[in-house]
Amino acid sequence: MNLETIIGLEIHVQLKTNSKMFCSCDNRSELMPPNTAICPICLAHPGTLPVPNRAAVKFAITLGLALGCKINPRLKFDRKHYFYPDLPKGYQISQFDEPICADGSFALHIPGTKVDRDSLVVGIERAHLEEDSAKSFHSGSGETLIDFNRGGSPLVEIVTRPDFRTPLEAKTFLQELRLLVRALGISDGDMEKGHMRCDANISLRPMGETELYVKTEVKNINSFRAVERALQFEIARQTKLWEAETPPDVGTTRGWNDVEQTTVLQRKKEAMHDYRYFPEPDIPPFDVSELVREARSALPELPSAHRLRFQTEYGFAATDAAQLIENEDVAAFAEHVISEFYEWVSSTDADADPEAARAKAAKLVSGWLLSKYMGALSELGRLFTPETITAENFAEFLTLIYQSKINSTTAQTLLRKMIEHGTGPQHILESEQLEGASTEDVSVWIEEAIAESPKQVEQFCTGKTAVLQFLVGLVMKKSRGTADPLDLADRIREKLHKMIKTQKKIFKIPRF
Numbered sequence: 442m443n444l445e446t447i448i449g450l451e452i453h454v455q456l457k458t459n460s461k462m463f464c465s466c467d468n469r470s471e472l473m474p475p476n477t478a479i480c481p482i483c484l485a486h487p488g489t490l491p492v493p494n495r496a497a498v499k500f501a502i503t504l505g506l507a508l509g510c511k512i513n514p515r516l517k518f519d520r521k522h523y524f525y526p527d528l529p530k531g532y533q534i535s536q537f538d539e540p541i542c543a544d545g546s547f548a549l550h551i552p553g554t555k556v557d558r559d560s561l562v563v564g565i566e567r568a569h570l571e572e573d574s575a576k577s578f579h580s581g582s583g584e585t586l587i588d589f590n591r592g593g594s595p596l597v598e599i600v601t602r603p604d605f606r607t608p609l610e611a612k613t614f615l616q617e618l619r620l621l622v623r624a625l626g627i628s629d630g631d632m633e634k635g636h637m638r639c640d641a642n643i644s645l646r647p648m649g650e651t652e653l654y655v656k657t658e659v660k661n662i663n664s665f666r667a668v669e670r671a672l673q674f675e676i677a678r679q680t681k682l683w684e685a686e687t688p689p690d691v692g693t694t695r696g697w698n699d700v701e702q703t704t705v706l707q708r709k710k711e712a713m714h715d716y717r718y719f720p721e722p723d724i725p726p727f728d729v730s731e732l733v734r735e736a737r738s739a740l741p742e743l744p745s746a747h748r749l750r751f752q753t754e755y756g757f758a759a760t761d762a763a764q765l766i767e768n769e770d771v772a773a774f775a776e777h778v779i780s781e782f783y784e785w786v787s788s789t790d791a792d793a794d795p796e797a798a799r800a801k802a803a804k805l806v807s808g809w810l811l812s813k814y815m816g817a818l819s820e821l822g823r824l825f826t827p828e829t830i831t832a833e834n835f836a837e838f839l840t841l842i843y844q845s846k847i848n849s850t851t852a853q854t855l856l857r858k859m860i861e862h863g864t865g866p867q868h869i870l871e872s873e874q875l876e877g878a879s880t881e882d883v884s885v886w887i888e889e890a891i892a893e894s895p896k897q898v899e900q901f902c903t904g905k906t907a908v909l910q911f912l913v914g915l916v917m918k919k920s921r922g923t924a925d926p927l928d929l930a931d932r933i934r935e936k937l938h939k940m941i942k943t944q945k946k947i948f949k950i951p952r953f
Protein backbone atom coordinates (compact mmCIF):
# COMPACT_ATOMS: atom_id res chain seq x y z
CA MET A 442 0.00 0.00 0.00
CA ASN A 443 1.36 3.38 -0.99
CA LEU A 444 0.97 5.63 2.06
CA GLU A 445 1.89 9.24 2.73
CA THR A 446 3.04 10.44 6.15
CA ILE A 447 1.62 13.64 7.64
CA ILE A 448 3.48 15.20 10.57
CA GLY A 449 2.84 18.37 12.54
CA LEU A 450 4.80 19.58 15.57
CA GLU A 451 3.97 21.37 18.81
CA ILE A 452 7.04 22.81 20.45
CA HIS A 453 7.39 24.54 23.81
CA VAL A 454 10.35 26.90 23.97
CA GLN A 455 11.52 28.07 27.39
CA LEU A 456 12.46 31.76 27.23
CA LYS A 457 15.63 32.81 29.03
CA THR A 458 14.40 35.99 30.64
CA ASN A 459 15.84 37.07 33.99
CA SER A 460 12.52 36.77 35.82
CA LYS A 461 9.42 34.59 35.45
CA MET A 462 6.36 35.30 33.28
CA PHE A 463 4.15 37.01 35.85
CA CYS A 464 6.33 37.64 38.94
CA SER A 465 9.88 38.79 39.71
CA CYS A 466 11.19 35.38 40.79
CA ASP A 467 14.55 34.29 39.32
CA ASN A 468 13.96 32.46 36.04
CA ARG A 469 17.47 30.98 35.99
CA SER A 470 16.47 28.51 38.67
CA GLU A 471 17.60 25.33 36.88
CA LEU A 472 20.53 24.82 39.21
CA MET A 473 19.01 26.42 42.32
CA PRO A 474 17.87 24.19 45.22
CA PRO A 475 14.23 23.06 44.82
CA ASN A 476 11.54 25.50 45.86
CA THR A 477 13.84 28.48 46.39
CA ALA A 478 12.84 30.57 43.33
CA ILE A 479 9.22 31.02 44.42
CA CYS A 480 6.91 33.74 45.70
CA PRO A 481 3.23 34.19 46.61
CA ILE A 482 2.37 35.01 42.99
CA CYS A 483 3.78 31.88 41.35
CA LEU A 484 2.50 29.80 44.28
CA ALA A 485 -1.01 31.26 43.70
CA HIS A 486 -1.58 32.69 47.14
CA PRO A 487 -4.97 34.38 47.44
CA GLY A 488 -4.98 38.09 46.70
CA THR A 489 -1.88 38.10 44.47
CA LEU A 490 -1.94 39.58 40.98
CA PRO A 491 0.12 38.61 37.90
CA VAL A 492 2.15 41.27 36.06
CA PRO A 493 3.28 40.31 32.51
CA ASN A 494 7.04 40.27 31.88
CA ARG A 495 7.92 42.82 29.18
CA ALA A 496 11.06 40.93 28.10
CA ALA A 497 9.11 37.69 27.64
CA VAL A 498 6.51 39.46 25.48
CA LYS A 499 9.29 40.97 23.36
CA PHE A 500 11.03 37.59 23.01
CA ALA A 501 7.78 35.98 21.81
CA ILE A 502 7.28 38.77 19.27
CA THR A 503 10.89 38.39 18.09
CA LEU A 504 10.43 34.66 17.57
CA GLY A 505 7.13 35.24 15.75
CA LEU A 506 8.80 37.72 13.38
CA ALA A 507 11.64 35.30 12.68
CA LEU A 508 9.06 32.58 11.86
CA GLY A 509 7.33 34.89 9.41
CA CYS A 510 4.20 35.29 11.56
CA LYS A 511 1.69 38.09 11.76
CA ILE A 512 1.93 39.74 15.17
CA ASN A 513 -1.23 40.64 17.02
CA PRO A 514 -0.66 44.09 18.57
CA ARG A 515 -3.40 43.38 21.14
CA LEU A 516 -2.01 41.10 23.84
CA LYS A 517 -4.72 39.03 25.45
CA PHE A 518 -4.30 36.25 28.02
CA ASP A 519 -6.74 33.46 28.89
CA ARG A 520 -7.11 30.96 31.69
CA LYS A 521 -6.76 27.30 30.72
CA HIS A 522 -8.16 25.11 33.49
CA TYR A 523 -6.96 21.71 34.53
CA PHE A 524 -6.38 20.15 37.88
CA TYR A 525 -2.96 18.76 38.63
CA PRO A 526 -0.56 19.20 41.58
CA ASP A 527 2.07 20.97 39.41
CA LEU A 528 -0.36 23.82 38.74
CA PRO A 529 -1.06 25.67 42.00
CA LYS A 530 -3.69 28.05 40.61
CA GLY A 531 -5.77 25.22 39.12
CA TYR A 532 -5.38 26.98 35.79
CA GLN A 533 -2.55 28.06 33.53
CA ILE A 534 -2.35 31.59 32.13
CA SER A 535 -2.07 31.01 28.38
CA GLN A 536 -3.51 32.41 25.16
CA PHE A 537 -6.56 30.88 23.50
CA ASP A 538 -8.31 32.67 20.64
CA GLU A 539 -5.86 35.52 20.09
CA PRO A 540 -2.31 34.12 20.00
CA ILE A 541 0.36 36.81 19.84
CA CYS A 542 1.82 35.26 16.63
CA ALA A 543 -0.09 33.46 13.87
CA ASP A 544 -0.07 32.48 10.19
CA GLY A 545 3.67 32.23 9.71
CA SER A 546 5.72 30.52 7.04
CA PHE A 547 9.29 29.45 7.40
CA ALA A 548 11.53 28.19 4.57
CA LEU A 549 13.64 25.22 5.51
CA HIS A 550 16.43 23.50 3.62
CA ILE A 551 16.44 19.73 4.08
CA PRO A 552 19.93 18.16 4.10
CA GLY A 553 20.70 16.03 1.08
CA THR A 554 18.55 18.13 -1.22
CA LYS A 555 19.72 20.95 -3.48
CA VAL A 556 19.67 24.45 -1.94
CA ASP A 557 17.21 26.98 -3.42
CA ARG A 558 15.25 24.34 -5.28
CA ASP A 559 13.97 22.06 -2.59
CA SER A 560 13.20 24.36 0.31
CA LEU A 561 10.28 23.15 2.36
CA VAL A 562 7.96 25.93 3.45
CA VAL A 563 6.64 25.12 6.91
CA GLY A 564 3.38 26.79 7.88
CA ILE A 565 3.25 28.13 11.42
CA GLU A 566 -0.32 27.99 12.67
CA ARG A 567 0.34 29.94 15.82
CA ALA A 568 2.89 30.78 18.52
CA HIS A 569 1.56 31.90 21.86
CA LEU A 570 2.83 32.91 25.29
CA GLU A 571 2.10 30.98 28.47
CA GLU A 572 3.53 30.04 31.84
CA ASP A 573 5.26 26.73 32.60
CA SER A 574 4.06 24.24 35.20
CA ALA A 575 6.13 23.08 38.18
CA LYS A 576 8.24 19.92 37.93
CA SER A 577 7.03 16.65 39.50
CA PHE A 578 9.35 13.89 40.66
CA HIS A 579 7.87 10.46 41.22
CA SER A 580 9.89 8.51 43.77
CA GLY A 581 10.15 4.72 43.75
CA SER A 582 8.13 4.49 46.99
CA GLY A 583 5.07 6.03 45.40
CA GLU A 584 5.62 9.58 46.65
CA THR A 585 5.42 12.57 44.30
CA LEU A 586 7.64 15.54 45.07
CA ILE A 587 7.14 18.92 43.42
CA ASP A 588 9.71 21.62 42.68
CA PHE A 589 7.97 24.95 42.03
CA ASN A 590 11.13 26.69 40.71
CA ARG A 591 10.03 26.11 37.10
CA GLY A 592 6.39 27.01 37.79
CA GLY A 593 5.55 30.33 36.13
CA SER A 594 8.57 30.40 33.76
CA PRO A 595 7.75 31.98 30.38
CA LEU A 596 7.12 29.63 27.45
CA VAL A 597 6.26 30.10 23.81
CA GLU A 598 4.24 27.25 22.31
CA ILE A 599 4.72 26.94 18.55
CA VAL A 600 2.18 24.91 16.56
CA THR A 601 3.17 24.07 12.98
CA ARG A 602 0.79 23.05 10.22
CA PRO A 603 0.96 19.37 9.22
CA ASP A 604 3.54 20.15 6.54
CA PHE A 605 6.24 17.56 7.24
CA ARG A 606 6.26 14.38 5.16
CA THR A 607 9.26 12.60 6.67
CA PRO A 608 10.84 12.24 10.14
CA LEU A 609 13.97 13.91 8.73
CA GLU A 610 12.01 17.04 7.81
CA ALA A 611 10.55 17.25 11.32
CA LYS A 612 13.98 16.79 12.89
CA THR A 613 15.54 19.39 10.57
CA PHE A 614 12.89 21.93 11.56
CA LEU A 615 13.64 21.38 15.26
CA GLN A 616 17.38 21.74 14.65
CA GLU A 617 16.81 24.94 12.71
CA LEU A 618 14.52 26.22 15.46
CA ARG A 619 17.27 25.63 18.01
CA LEU A 620 19.72 27.61 15.87
CA LEU A 621 17.09 30.32 15.49
CA VAL A 622 16.29 30.77 19.20
CA ARG A 623 20.01 30.84 19.97
CA ALA A 624 20.69 33.43 17.26
CA LEU A 625 17.82 35.53 18.59
CA GLY A 626 19.21 35.19 22.12
CA ILE A 627 15.82 34.17 23.52
CA SER A 628 16.52 30.58 24.64
CA ASP A 629 19.34 28.04 24.85
CA GLY A 630 17.10 25.62 22.96
CA ASP A 631 18.66 22.56 24.60
CA MET A 632 16.22 19.65 24.16
CA GLU A 633 18.02 17.41 26.64
CA LYS A 634 17.63 20.11 29.31
CA GLY A 635 13.98 20.70 28.49
CA HIS A 636 14.47 24.20 27.04
CA MET A 637 12.71 22.89 23.95
CA ARG A 638 10.02 20.22 24.38
CA CYS A 639 8.36 18.63 21.40
CA ASP A 640 5.17 16.70 20.78
CA ALA A 641 4.60 15.30 17.31
CA ASN A 642 1.27 14.58 15.63
CA ILE A 643 1.40 11.90 13.00
CA SER A 644 -1.06 10.17 10.70
CA LEU A 645 -0.86 8.29 7.41
CA ARG A 646 -3.11 8.38 4.36
CA PRO A 647 -3.25 6.66 0.98
CA MET A 648 -1.05 8.57 -1.47
CA GLY A 649 -3.01 11.07 -3.52
CA GLU A 650 -5.75 11.70 -0.94
CA THR A 651 -6.07 15.17 0.60
CA GLU A 652 -8.17 14.29 3.64
CA LEU A 653 -6.49 14.16 7.06
CA TYR A 654 -7.05 10.99 9.05
CA VAL A 655 -7.14 10.48 12.83
CA LYS A 656 -3.82 11.50 14.29
CA THR A 657 -1.64 10.07 17.01
CA GLU A 658 0.20 12.41 19.35
CA VAL A 659 3.68 11.30 20.41
CA LYS A 660 4.98 12.82 23.64
CA ASN A 661 8.14 12.64 25.72
CA ILE A 662 10.55 13.31 22.86
CA ASN A 663 13.73 14.66 24.44
CA SER A 664 16.31 14.81 21.68
CA PHE A 665 16.64 15.35 17.94
CA ARG A 666 17.49 11.70 17.49
CA ALA A 667 14.41 10.68 19.47
CA VAL A 668 12.18 12.77 17.18
CA GLU A 669 13.36 10.87 14.14
CA ARG A 670 13.28 7.45 15.82
CA ALA A 671 9.84 7.96 17.41
CA LEU A 672 8.32 9.05 14.11
CA GLN A 673 9.97 6.18 12.21
CA PHE A 674 8.56 3.78 14.77
CA GLU A 675 5.06 5.27 14.41
CA ILE A 676 5.21 5.09 10.61
CA ALA A 677 6.04 1.38 10.80
CA ARG A 678 3.33 0.75 13.42
CA GLN A 679 0.62 2.65 11.58
CA THR A 680 1.60 1.17 8.19
CA LYS A 681 0.90 -2.30 9.62
CA LEU A 682 -2.51 -1.11 10.83
CA TRP A 683 -3.35 0.27 7.38
CA GLU A 684 -2.17 -2.93 5.70
CA ALA A 685 -4.40 -4.95 8.03
CA GLU A 686 -7.23 -2.61 7.01
CA THR A 687 -7.59 -1.38 10.60
CA PRO A 688 -6.17 2.18 10.44
CA PRO A 689 -6.35 4.20 13.70
CA ASP A 690 -9.97 5.28 14.18
CA VAL A 691 -9.61 7.16 17.45
CA GLY A 692 -7.04 9.78 18.40
CA THR A 693 -4.48 8.55 20.91
CA THR A 694 -1.57 9.88 22.88
CA ARG A 695 1.53 7.71 22.98
CA GLY A 696 4.77 8.22 24.91
CA TRP A 697 8.18 7.62 23.39
CA ASN A 698 10.28 5.16 25.38
CA ASP A 699 13.88 5.94 24.52
CA VAL A 700 15.26 2.79 26.18
CA GLU A 701 12.91 0.35 24.44
CA GLN A 702 12.80 2.51 21.27
CA THR A 703 9.03 2.15 21.11
CA THR A 704 5.94 4.30 21.63
CA VAL A 705 3.52 3.22 24.36
CA LEU A 706 -0.19 3.99 24.53
CA GLN A 707 -0.91 6.58 27.22
CA ARG A 708 -4.54 7.49 26.67
CA LYS A 709 -7.32 7.59 24.11
CA LYS A 710 -8.74 10.95 23.23
CA GLU A 711 -12.43 10.19 23.04
CA ALA A 712 -13.36 13.84 23.40
CA MET A 713 -11.58 17.17 23.34
CA HIS A 714 -10.39 18.23 26.77
CA ASP A 715 -12.65 20.81 28.27
CA TYR A 716 -10.21 23.39 29.54
CA ARG A 717 -13.01 25.93 30.16
CA TYR A 718 -10.96 28.74 28.63
CA PHE A 719 -12.00 32.28 29.53
CA PRO A 720 -10.26 35.66 29.35
CA GLU A 721 -7.83 36.33 32.22
CA PRO A 722 -9.66 38.98 34.28
CA ASP A 723 -6.51 40.04 36.18
CA ILE A 724 -4.68 41.09 32.97
CA PRO A 725 -6.94 43.11 30.67
CA PRO A 726 -5.79 43.08 27.02
CA PHE A 727 -3.23 45.76 26.20
CA ASP A 728 -1.46 47.21 23.17
CA VAL A 729 2.09 46.02 22.33
CA SER A 730 2.63 47.89 19.02
CA GLU A 731 5.64 49.70 20.46
CA LEU A 732 7.27 46.37 21.44
CA VAL A 733 6.58 44.99 17.94
CA ARG A 734 8.40 47.98 16.40
CA GLU A 735 11.31 47.57 18.81
CA ALA A 736 11.59 43.83 18.13
CA ARG A 737 11.40 44.32 14.38
CA SER A 738 14.19 46.89 14.30
CA ALA A 739 16.40 44.77 16.56
CA LEU A 740 15.99 41.52 14.60
CA PRO A 741 19.50 40.06 14.04
CA GLU A 742 20.75 38.10 11.02
CA LEU A 743 18.82 34.81 10.93
CA PRO A 744 20.66 31.47 10.54
CA SER A 745 19.48 30.92 6.95
CA ALA A 746 20.79 34.36 5.88
CA HIS A 747 23.96 33.79 7.89
CA ARG A 748 24.61 30.49 6.12
CA LEU A 749 23.98 31.98 2.70
CA ARG A 750 26.28 34.94 3.42
CA PHE A 751 29.12 32.57 4.38
CA GLN A 752 28.69 30.85 1.03
CA THR A 753 28.46 33.95 -1.13
CA GLU A 754 30.81 36.31 0.72
CA TYR A 755 33.62 33.87 1.53
CA GLY A 756 32.96 30.98 -0.86
CA PHE A 757 32.35 28.30 1.79
CA ALA A 758 30.76 25.03 0.66
CA ALA A 759 27.15 24.68 1.88
CA THR A 760 28.00 21.97 4.42
CA ASP A 761 30.95 23.97 5.81
CA ALA A 762 28.84 27.12 6.10
CA ALA A 763 26.17 25.13 7.94
CA GLN A 764 28.75 23.64 10.29
CA LEU A 765 30.35 27.04 11.00
CA ILE A 766 27.14 28.80 11.95
CA GLU A 767 26.09 25.96 14.28
CA ASN A 768 28.09 27.73 16.95
CA GLU A 769 27.98 31.52 16.97
CA ASP A 770 31.38 31.80 18.64
CA VAL A 771 32.94 29.63 15.92
CA ALA A 772 31.23 31.63 13.16
CA ALA A 773 32.43 34.95 14.60
CA PHE A 774 35.92 33.50 15.08
CA ALA A 775 36.03 32.31 11.44
CA GLU A 776 35.08 35.78 10.15
CA HIS A 777 37.69 37.40 12.38
CA VAL A 778 40.35 34.89 11.25
CA ILE A 779 39.57 35.54 7.57
CA SER A 780 39.90 39.31 7.89
CA GLU A 781 43.14 38.92 9.87
CA PHE A 782 44.38 36.41 7.29
CA TYR A 783 44.07 39.02 4.49
CA GLU A 784 46.02 41.45 6.68
CA TRP A 785 48.79 38.92 7.35
CA VAL A 786 49.11 37.93 3.71
CA SER A 787 49.35 41.50 2.45
CA SER A 788 51.65 42.67 5.26
CA THR A 789 54.12 39.78 4.88
CA ASP A 790 54.17 39.71 1.08
CA ALA A 791 53.94 42.98 -0.81
CA ASP A 792 53.41 41.15 -4.12
CA ALA A 793 50.60 38.95 -2.77
CA ASP A 794 47.56 38.64 -4.99
CA PRO A 795 44.56 39.57 -2.80
CA GLU A 796 42.16 37.61 -5.03
CA ALA A 797 44.22 34.44 -4.72
CA ALA A 798 44.29 34.82 -0.91
CA ARG A 799 40.54 35.44 -0.90
CA ALA A 800 39.91 32.31 -2.95
CA LYS A 801 42.04 30.20 -0.64
CA ALA A 802 40.78 31.57 2.72
CA ALA A 803 37.59 29.47 2.87
CA LYS A 804 39.52 26.27 2.02
CA LEU A 805 42.11 26.96 4.70
CA VAL A 806 39.47 27.77 7.31
CA SER A 807 37.38 24.70 6.58
CA GLY A 808 40.43 22.43 6.54
CA TRP A 809 42.32 23.81 9.48
CA LEU A 810 39.65 25.36 11.70
CA LEU A 811 36.66 23.07 11.15
CA SER A 812 38.50 19.85 10.65
CA LYS A 813 41.96 19.88 12.29
CA TYR A 814 41.50 22.41 15.11
CA MET A 815 38.02 21.20 16.13
CA GLY A 816 39.21 17.61 15.83
CA ALA A 817 42.22 18.29 18.08
CA LEU A 818 40.02 20.05 20.65
CA SER A 819 37.57 17.18 20.81
CA GLU A 820 40.42 14.67 21.16
CA LEU A 821 41.64 16.70 24.13
CA GLY A 822 38.10 16.79 25.50
CA ARG A 823 37.99 20.59 25.27
CA LEU A 824 35.32 22.93 24.01
CA PHE A 825 35.95 25.73 21.55
CA THR A 826 36.57 29.16 23.05
CA PRO A 827 37.78 32.21 21.09
CA GLU A 828 40.59 32.58 23.66
CA THR A 829 42.33 29.18 23.27
CA ILE A 830 44.03 30.41 20.09
CA THR A 831 43.32 34.03 19.25
CA ALA A 832 41.99 34.90 15.80
CA GLU A 833 45.22 36.88 15.13
CA ASN A 834 47.41 33.88 15.94
CA PHE A 835 45.23 31.48 13.97
CA ALA A 836 45.34 33.80 10.95
CA GLU A 837 49.13 34.01 11.21
CA PHE A 838 49.23 30.21 11.35
CA LEU A 839 47.10 29.94 8.18
CA THR A 840 49.37 32.49 6.48
CA LEU A 841 52.42 30.29 7.17
CA ILE A 842 50.62 27.37 5.50
CA TYR A 843 49.36 29.55 2.64
CA GLN A 844 52.85 30.85 1.92
CA SER A 845 54.27 27.29 2.10
CA LYS A 846 56.58 28.30 4.94
CA ILE A 847 55.57 25.18 6.84
CA ASN A 848 54.43 21.81 5.57
CA SER A 849 51.32 20.06 6.81
CA THR A 850 53.19 17.74 9.23
CA THR A 851 54.82 20.72 10.91
CA ALA A 852 51.52 22.59 10.85
CA GLN A 853 49.75 19.82 12.75
CA THR A 854 52.43 19.71 15.43
CA LEU A 855 52.41 23.49 15.61
CA LEU A 856 48.63 23.58 16.00
CA ARG A 857 48.82 21.21 18.99
CA LYS A 858 51.49 23.40 20.60
CA MET A 859 49.38 26.51 19.99
CA ILE A 860 46.44 24.88 21.76
CA GLU A 861 48.70 23.88 24.67
CA HIS A 862 50.56 27.15 25.09
CA GLY A 863 48.16 29.73 23.67
CA THR A 864 51.08 31.59 22.09
CA GLY A 865 51.69 32.77 18.52
CA PRO A 866 52.94 30.32 15.87
CA GLN A 867 56.19 32.17 15.11
CA HIS A 868 57.22 32.11 18.76
CA ILE A 869 56.61 28.34 18.98
CA LEU A 870 58.42 27.65 15.68
CA GLU A 871 61.50 29.47 16.95
CA SER A 872 61.53 28.18 20.50
CA GLU A 873 60.77 24.55 19.61
CA GLN A 874 62.79 24.52 16.38
CA LEU A 875 59.83 23.07 14.55
CA GLU A 876 60.50 24.88 11.34
CA GLY A 877 60.10 22.32 8.57
CA ALA A 878 61.83 22.23 5.25
CA SER A 879 61.02 25.10 2.92
CA THR A 880 59.36 24.49 -0.43
CA GLU A 881 62.52 25.60 -2.24
CA ASP A 882 64.71 23.17 -0.31
CA VAL A 883 62.30 20.34 -1.02
CA SER A 884 62.35 21.12 -4.76
CA VAL A 885 66.13 20.91 -4.80
CA TRP A 886 66.10 17.57 -2.93
CA ILE A 887 63.52 16.13 -5.29
CA GLU A 888 65.65 17.06 -8.27
CA GLU A 889 68.73 15.57 -6.62
CA ALA A 890 66.89 12.36 -5.76
CA ILE A 891 65.64 11.95 -9.32
CA ALA A 892 69.08 12.64 -10.77
CA GLU A 893 70.64 10.08 -8.39
CA SER A 894 68.14 7.32 -9.21
CA PRO A 895 68.04 6.78 -12.99
CA LYS A 896 67.14 3.10 -12.57
CA GLN A 897 64.13 3.79 -10.40
CA VAL A 898 63.00 6.64 -12.65
CA GLU A 899 63.07 4.31 -15.61
CA GLN A 900 61.07 1.71 -13.70
CA PHE A 901 58.51 4.39 -12.85
CA CYS A 902 58.27 5.26 -16.52
CA THR A 903 57.48 1.67 -17.41
CA GLY A 904 54.55 1.75 -15.05
CA LYS A 905 56.14 0.46 -11.84
CA THR A 906 54.80 3.29 -9.73
CA ALA A 907 55.66 1.49 -6.48
CA VAL A 908 59.21 2.87 -6.79
CA LEU A 909 57.75 6.24 -5.85
CA GLN A 910 58.15 5.18 -2.22
CA PHE A 911 61.85 4.72 -2.78
CA LEU A 912 62.17 8.31 -4.02
CA VAL A 913 60.06 9.60 -1.13
CA GLY A 914 62.36 7.82 1.28
CA LEU A 915 65.41 9.33 -0.38
CA VAL A 916 64.06 12.88 -0.11
CA MET A 917 62.99 12.29 3.50
CA LYS A 918 66.57 11.26 4.24
CA LYS A 919 67.95 14.39 2.58
CA SER A 920 65.53 16.56 4.58
CA ARG A 921 66.43 14.78 7.83
CA GLY A 922 62.76 14.09 8.38
CA THR A 923 61.60 17.68 8.06
CA ALA A 924 59.73 17.20 4.77
CA ASP A 925 56.10 16.12 4.65
CA PRO A 926 55.94 12.55 3.25
CA LEU A 927 52.30 12.85 2.10
CA ASP A 928 53.05 16.00 0.18
CA LEU A 929 56.28 14.53 -1.21
CA ALA A 930 54.65 11.60 -3.01
CA ASP A 931 52.39 14.02 -4.89
CA ARG A 932 55.20 16.37 -5.77
CA ILE A 933 57.56 13.66 -6.98
CA ARG A 934 54.83 12.07 -9.08
CA GLU A 935 54.02 15.44 -10.59
CA LYS A 936 57.67 16.11 -11.31
CA LEU A 937 58.13 12.72 -13.02
CA HIS A 938 55.01 13.19 -15.12
CA LYS A 939 56.32 16.57 -16.27
CA MET A 940 59.64 14.96 -17.20
CA ILE A 941 57.86 12.26 -19.17
CA LYS A 942 55.87 14.86 -21.08
CA THR A 943 58.89 17.01 -21.97
CA GLN A 944 61.20 14.11 -22.75
CA LYS A 945 58.87 11.94 -24.79
CA LYS A 946 61.71 10.93 -27.04
CA ILE A 947 63.85 9.62 -24.24
CA PHE A 948 61.27 7.72 -22.20
CA LYS A 949 58.81 5.21 -23.43
CA ILE A 950 55.41 6.43 -22.41
CA PRO A 951 53.75 3.91 -20.15
CA ARG A 952 50.00 3.46 -20.22
CA PHE A 953 48.73 4.80 -16.88
Ligand SMILES: [Zn+2]
Pocket residue numbers: 461464465466478479480481482483484593
Ligand atom coordinates in the same frame (compact mmCIF):
# COMPACT_ATOMS: atom_id res chain seq x y z
ZN1 LIG B 1 7.25 34.03 41.79
